Amino acid sequence: MMDAVLHALADPHRRVMVEALCAGEATAGELGALVPVAQPGVSRHLSVLREAGLVDVRPDGQRRIYRLQPAALAEVGDWIEHRQQVWEQRIAALHTEVARGKRQRLRSE
Amino acid sequence: MMDAVLHALADPHRRVMVEALCAGEATAGELGALVPVAQPGVSRHLSVLREAGLVDVRPDGQRRIYRLQPAALAEVGDWIEHRQQVWEQRIAALHTEVARGKRQRLRSE
DNA sequence: ACGATATATATCCGTTAGGGTATTCTCGGA
DNA sequence: TCCGAGAATACCCTAACGGATATATATCGT
Numbered sequence: 001m002m003d004a005v006l007h008a009l010a011d012p013h014r015r016v017m018v019e020a021l022c023a024g025e026a027t028a029g030e031l032g033a034l035v036p037v038a039q040p041g042v043s044r045h046l047s048v049l050r051e052a053g054l055v056d057v058r059p060d061g062q063r064r065i066y067r068l069q070p071a072a073l074a075e076v077g078d079w080i081e082h083r084q085q086v087w088e089q090r091i092a093a094l095h096t097e098v099a100r101g102k103r104q105r106l107r108s109e
Numbered sequence: 110m111m112d113a114v115l116h117a118l119a120d121p122h123r124r125v126m127v128e129a130l131c132a133g134e135a136t137a138g139e140l141g142a143l144v145p146v147a148q149p150g151v152s153r154h155l156s157v158l159r160e161a162g163l164v165d166v167r168p169d170g171q172r173r174i175y176r177l178q179p180a181a182l183a184e185v186g187d188w189i190e191h192r193q194q195v196w197e198q199r200i201a202a203l204h205t206e207v208a209r210g211k212r213q214r215l216r217s218e
Numbered sequence: 219a220c221g222a223t224a225t226a227t228a229t230c231c232g233t234t235a236g237g238g239t240a241t242t243c244t245c246g247g248a
Numbered sequence: 249t250c251c252g253a254g255a256a257t258a259c260c261c262t263a264a265c266g267g268a269t270a271t272a273t274a275t276c277g278t
Contacts, residue, residue: 010115
């Protein structure tokens, strides 16, 4: 699902909506008001967020109430965090390897 | 630059390359070997990563050595982390607001 | 100086994205 | 029961994407 989540977040308009949803639930109309896009466009943006698992919807009369699904955000956060850990470990390992005169290039594996 | 970074990471092939680069520098050829894409495609993927600020390049003879630019990753990580903080604060605030009988909807702002 | 190797650019192609307008569907209220 | 509002879907259009092949551009080894 990473692909879908990252793709969803890559669009600035959708990111605005996600940011708003971090502060609380909102209807499609409220979210659409935050962005210079016509209503059908907003609806499509929301369906992208839905399919990425970033939000879920609940009907409330004629409105749809959207709510953030923080697990999807966390998934990306964890991925990045893990990469950063690997990177840090590499930096640490680099010193010892250099001390041993080893090549630090991937190529050398 | 957020847009560019997220867009760059949204592609699985590019993500494979980024993951590899977390473990250390690599040449274009080495990175291309990790992915079922012809050489020109690899070159273009790398230029996307470059323009997103995720990597930088250093010539080494006829090869180009790519290196991760962890700041770009951190930028996204910080964004997500911040959203998660906002979300957590909302959860906390929710309790007190509910206790006061206030509406927790964005609409009510 | 020449051929081989490593990358990048140019060009073409099918697919996806994002936006707009028109339309449909579904409730709620009078 | 009919009207209006909120939201989704259907289409259409243009631009961007990702890949492939063919072609430059360096640079190394001989």
